[in-house]
Amino acid sequence: MAGAAATSRCIFCQIAGKKSSTTLLYTDDKVVAFQDIKPAALRHYLVIPVDHIPTVNDLQRRLEDYTLVSHMLEVGKTLVQRDAPQCHQYRFGFHQPPFNSVNHLHLHCFALPYTPRWKHIKYLSVGSFGFIEAEKLLEKIKPLPSQL
Secondary structure, rough: OOOHHHHHHHHHHHOOOOOOOOOEEEEOOOEEEOOOOOOEEEEEEEEOOOOOOOOHOOOOOEEEEEHHHHHHHHHHHHHHHHHHOOOOOOOEEOOOOOOOOHHHHHOOEEEEOOOOOOHHHHHHHEEEEEEHHHHHHHHHHHHOOOOO
């Protein structure tokens, strides 16, 4: 978690703290969800933690982080499937540094197709760079049996 000065300047912290005009699609004590301001697909939502976590690199192999990311994914799936039931393909993932645009963990939730189609380039998975699928991140941070 970052200090107060950093979080007061973070646009996603302002959204999570309901200090912006952003329309929230979902909110609970752990996460909030809203539409991306530059949608890249038929539906493009972001799910963010209420607490400031800068990037996927700040997540660890511990139950707390695994539970948070699982909850973010569950919320994202529920929203895009509710709002775009006609879609047959969905995608969920995170940008990895240095390719993240906001230093506040955020899950991209897509109901595909991409619009325009070339936008898919921004969400390519290239090894340890670029975009990481949510399920792959969950595998990376899943606590070891000895940690449960």
